[in-house]
Amino acid sequence: MKKKLLFFDIDGTLYNTSKKIPEATKKAIEEARANGHEVAIATGRSPFFLKEVSEELDIDSYVSFNGQFVVYQGKTISKRPIPADVLERLATEAEKDGYPVVYLDEQRMTSTTEYDDHVKASMDSLFYPMPEYDLNHWKEADIYQALLYVPEEEKPRYLKAFPELAFIRWHKYSDDVINHDVSKAYGIEQFIQHTDFTLADTMVFGDGLNDIEMLELVAKEGTSVAMGNSPERVKEAASIITEHVDEDGLSKAMRRLGLCK
Structure with a gap:
């Protein structure tokens, strides 16, 4: 088989519902790499929140922040921060409405509230402390x-007020907020531009709403x-x-695709 470029989402794809990487998944990725395939991550997580999975799977290439920050073999190749003037407007609107906001750069995560039940619930789902x-x-x-942390029924108002931004529901209480023209698909396109791979050489694996764009993009070729x-x-x-993540769905798909035995 020709060498492939493999992108894996983390939560619900690499990680099962217990936030663990199944042994079958580890073995499949190890075999795929030994067979010459390039392995990378495509996630909504920040770079600092990738440390554990990156070390566990020995991966130093990733599309993070849903495409906003891209690294290839340890080197940053693309980054698209949210413009400061847009953030100022968002901060003002959220404060007026009393909605908490969490901000992430490539090194840290902070919150506009010292404690909030909704923020705590979302962080608990990631096994992460309050920012x-x-x-x-x-x-x-x-x-x-x-x-x-905007209620679903109030989200249309933010969509209208902030056409520069995309709001992607990732938790019952919270939306990921990024630039409107950025997605995991955008990040993968930037990644490909800096390598010898093509879209036809690419395989992606995901489970969430923020994976739709990359699944659609890669499905074309x-x-x-x-x-x-x-x-x-x-x-x-x-x-x-493929099957559910808790049924070793990822490793089963990789075997069916001939990436490993």
Whole structure:
């Protein structure tokens, strides 16, 4: 088989519902790499939140922040921070409405509240503590992603007020906020531009709503795989559907695709 470029989402794809990487997945990725395939991550997580999985799987290439910050073999090749003037407007609007905001650069995550039940619930789902309280973070660093804790029924108002931004629901209480023209698909396109791979050489694996763009993009020429635990909208975007993550769906798909035995 010709050498392939493999992108893996983390939560619900590499990580099972217990936030662990199944042994079958580790073995499949190790075999795929030994067979000459390039392995990378495509995630909504920040670079500092990739350390554990990167070390566990020995991966130093990734599309992070849903495409806003891209690294190839340890070197940053693309970054698209949210413009400061847009962040200022978002901060003002959220403060007026009383909605918490979490800001992320490539090194740290902060919150506009010292404690909030909704922020705590979302962090608990990631097995992550409450972020550091800091009202000035967005003024002092390049922010690549924000988390806006807006009720679903109020989201249309923000969509209308901020056409420069995309709001992607990732948790019951929270949206990922990034530049409107950036996605995992955008990040993968930047990645490909800096390598010898083509879209036809690419395979992507995901399960979430923020994976739809990359699944649709790669399905045009390459292979995109949706996990069995994906919502129907995600499955419709993929060229292949595999079993649930808790049923070793990822390793089974990789074997079917001939990436490993």
